[in-house]
Amino acid sequence: MMYAAPLAVMKLYSAVPYLATLINYLVWTLYGLPFIHPGSILVLTINGSGLKKTIRVVLVVLAELVFISILTLLTLTLTHSH
Numbered sequence: 001m002m003y004a005a006p007l008a009v010m011k012l013y014s015a016v017p018y019l020a021t022l023i024n025y026l027v028w029t030l031y032g033l034p035f036i037h038p039g040s041i042l043v044l045t046i047n048g049s050g051l052k053k054t055i056r057v058v059l060v061v062l063a064e065l066v067f068i069s070i071l072t073l074l075t076l077t078l079t080h081s082h
Helices: 002-012 016-032 041-078
Strands: none
Touching: 016 041
């Protein structure tokens, strides 16, 4: 039963809010670019900093996925359990 507990938590997880936040930062950063909307450097800096934090989280998750993929590949190819 203890091993089934994380399954209940994973069913409640949704990536949609995080993806919506990322899209929001990207759209506002695009809008804040000087050649799109002149004189909106404040919009660019505020949303650019939020985008930086969001991208950092995405990169950490990607690094974890790469690590577990390499670990799985090495385990399946280098160990002979039968």
